[in-house]
Amino acid sequence: MSEPLQPSGPDLSAGVELSDIPENGMLTAHVGGEPVVAVRHGQEVFVMAAACGHYGAPLWDGVVVGHEVRCPWHHGRFDVRTGEAAGSPPGPWSARAPGCAPASAGSPPPGRA
Ligand code: FES
Numbered sequence: 001m002s003e004p005l006q007p008s009g010p011d012l013s014a015g016v017e018l019s020d021i022p023e024n025g026m027l028t029a030h031v032g033g034e035p036v037v038a039v040r041h042g043q044e045v046f047v048m049a050a051a052c053g054h055y056g057a058p059l060w061d062g063v064v065v066g067h068e069v070r071c072p073w074h075h076g077r078f079d080v081r082t083g084e085a086a087g088s089p090p091g092p093w094s095a096r097a098p099g100c101a102p103a104s105a106g107s108p109p110p111g112r113a
Contacts, residue, residue: 046080
């Protein structure tokens, strides 16, 4: 395991402009002090924990391919729509990115009503 990731980027609970999130890309951010990545496809935004469920790699160093985020360390794949693993590396594995919270543009950020 690696050291816990530190929050970086904007606080999503304060809101960001849709244009701040690259189309088919990621924005490194945090919610309530927890590091997250926000992925945008058109008007849809998905937010998931930034630490890979395998060994905790920072997913913001990975790549977005379609609706997947691919981990930079062992190429684990997460579906941003569900947070579920779409492909796993060998060894210990959590099938879901911890704290994954898919969201849509215009909906409240995770943790807010
Ligand atoms: S740390 Fe992400 S796949 Fe291993």
